[in-house]
Amino acid sequence: MDNFIVSARKYRPVTFDSVVGQQHITGTLKNAIHNQQLAQAFLFCGPRGVGKTTCARILAKTINCENISENAEACGECDSCKAFQNGNSFSIHELDAASNNSVEDIRSLIEQVRIPPQTGKYKIYIIDEVHMLSQQAFNAFLKTLEEPPSYAIFILATTEKHKILPTILSRCQIFDFNRIKVEDMANHLANIANKEEVSFEADGLHVIAQKADGGLRDALSMFDQIVSFSNKNLTYKAVIDNLNILDYDYYFQLLDAVNSENSAQVLLLFDQILNKGFDGGHFISGLSSHIRNLLVTKDPSTLKLLETSENVKKRYLEQSQQISSGLMLSALNIANQCEVNYRVSKNQRLQVELALLKMCHLSSAIQMANNGSLANADLKKKLPDSGVKQAAPSPKTTATSTEFNAGVTGQIKPSAPVPSPFKEVTPSSITTVPPESTTKTGAPQSTSTTGTGRSWGAIKPSVVVPDLKKILTADKKSEEEEEELVQGNDFFEVTTNAFLSQWNGFAERIKAENRITLYTIMTSNTPTLEGTKIRIELENMVMMDELQKGKIDILNYLRPALRNFALDVEGVMVETTRERKPYTSQEKYQAMVAKNPALDQLRKTFDLGLS
Incomplete structure (x- = not known):
């Protein structure tokens, strides 16, 4: 039996054109070879499994090919190409920096560089995982990398460019490899399946490509695994079973149930998913996607962002037409919030079920909001056409009388005059109340609505509309009635004793009036009289505001009493340092000892402790 070779090695590209998904790099390298503009050092960087080492080997083989084709591809038949393919080329050297990362390894490489190539035009060194070199090894490599012999070319490959010294980066031509697109990867897998005579479903290949996350080597490894599992019958079911992937169909069913507000079906579907061994966090993440x-x-225009097979794409198109964008956005927001809270939740299953139940009620919530908006819009359209104009009230003006079977004449009249600033009353603010009807003699008589007789009710606004003129007049009046300082022509000298006597007298007066805050301000600190300025010390802005409110009352009392109408009160802010109140047992004890030192001697005598 022949030895099995994994697809990642068996179908490894051997020409630039066979490289998958990196045309921007292969095209540049082919042009450089064709124009003979080869750099002294190349750096290939990118994620795993995207073709960095493969492109390095193809470049090395093509450079030394004796019969390069017109499109800059190696012939594969010359001695140099055959030697490389057989692994015994003396001009191409590969070094794994992960296991050869010391200064001695780099020094050995530098010694080899000095020897010219025995066959071929160039001596090429491929250093894989170059970021694993030590700091000292990088420093030893710098000079050779900057000024190598004319026949030496270095090709470095790495998955972590940020770990390489900037001095190394500046000496290389840098090529960034992209993640391989799902569509390109699925097509490549289909070609390999055809060559290997493996029957397949396109949906299954797309799932493998999505699971590989841009790495073709990972995709080929999964491909080999599923081919063995399914006995060369690669179906969508075999792929999701082997890779433990949740079926698309569950998500389609669940969104249909959410759209139809079927809460029971949603919870049952989630229970089936859990019974299959899938994690709730994995499920909610897949639902968001x-x-x-x-x-x-x-x-x-955004359909190209959907990386699925054609069959699945059709199902997405069908379901997206059935569900509104508002519902999907709200559901996506709920799913995202659930995913954030899932890991910290103690009851994770309940967290997901609660999110699903919220999604089921989104349709009703959106419909109620839309109905409310439509009702408001209709009302706004109708109001201008059906507004009721109110004329000025007149005792002689009455509505047209109508005789009813009961012989009662009704009269339409407003129950109260509408204030002048408002000339219109909308229908929504009008209610009908039974009026007092009048007989022929003018005596009031209640009107009956039983039988065939009925009467018109009086129309009056159900909401009392304020009179803006009265409000503005009241505000103006309150401003005019504001207390003012008393004025006079007496400016007698005021003594401190007389001032303090009147000050304390007014303080007692406001205390009797229960104005405790102002009383506290006046008595907490003794005021000082400096000429006609009365200064009182205050501790905060609250006291300052209260003093300003009571300032007029104080001066209106002191000025006539002391016969000096130039007196004025001024608050002065002072900083006060308060002692910190003792809280702990130790602090209380220290405070007591400070007041009575004998207490400490007593404690020591009886060997007492602090509780």
């Missing part, structure tokens, strides 16, 4: 894909398919 599914809703995102539905939103993407809403607009034809």
Whole structure:
């Protein structure tokens, strides 16, 4: 039996054209070879499994090919190409920096560089995982990398460019490899399946490509695994079973149930998913991706962002037409919040179920909001046409009388005059109340609505509309009635004793009036009289505000009493340092000892402790 070779090695590209998904790099390298503009050092960087080492080997083989084709590809038939393919080329050297990362390894490489190539035009050194070199090894490599012999070319490959010294980066031509697109990867897998005579479903290959996350080597490894599992019958079911992937169909069913507000079906589907061994966090993450894909398919311009097979894409298109964008956005927001809270939740299953139940009620909430908006819009359209104009009230003006079977004449009249600033009363603010009807003699008589007789009710506004003129007049009046300082022509000298006597007398007066705050301000600190200025010390802005409120009352009392109408009160802010109140047992004891030192001697005598 022949030895099995994994697909990643068996179908490894051997020409630039066979490299998958890196045309921007292979095209540049082919042009450089064709124009003979080869750099002295190349740096290939990118994620795993995207073709960095493969491109390095193809470049090395093509450079030394004796019969390069017109499109800059190696012939594969010359001695140099055959030697490389057989692994015994003396001009191409590969070094694994992960296991050869010391200064001695780099010094040995530098010694080899000095020897010219025995066959071929160039001596090429491929250093893989170059970021694993030590700091000292990088420093030893710098000079050779900057000024190598004319026949030496270095090709470095790494997955972590940020770990390489800037001095190394500046000496290389840098090529950034992209993650391989799902579509390109699925097509490549299909070609390999055809060569290997493996029957397959396109949906299954797309799932493998999505699971590989841009790495072709990972995709080929999964491909080999599933081919063995399914006995060369690669189906969508075999792929999701072997890779433990949740079926698309669950998400489609769940969104249909959410759209139809079927809470029971949603919870049962989630229970089935859990019974299959899937984690709730994995499920809610997949649900977010599914809703995102539905939103993407809403607009034809964003349809290219959907990386699925054609069959699945059709299902997305069908479901996206059935569900509104508002519902999907709200559901996506709920799913995202659930995913954030999932890991810290003690009851994780309940967290997911609560999110699903919220999604089921989104349709009703959106419909209620839309109905409310439509009702408001209709009301706004109708109001200008059906507004009731009110004329000025007149005792002689009455509505047209109408005779009813009961012989009672009704009269339409407003129950109260509408204030002048408002000339219109809308229908929504009008109610009908039974009026007092009048007989022929003018005596009031209640009107009956039983039988065939009925009467018109009086129309009056159900909401009392304020009179703006009265409000403005009241505000103006209150401003005019504000207390003012008393004025006079007496300016007698005031003594301190007389001032303090009147000051304390007014303080007692406001205390009797229960104005405790102002009383506290006047008595907490003794005021000082400096000429006609009365200064009182205050501790905060609250006291300052209260003093300003009571200032007029104080001066209106002191000025006539002391016969000096130039007196004025001024608050002065002072900083006060308060002692910190003792809280702990130790602090209380220290405070007591400070007042009575004998207490400490007593404690020591009886060997007492602090509780």
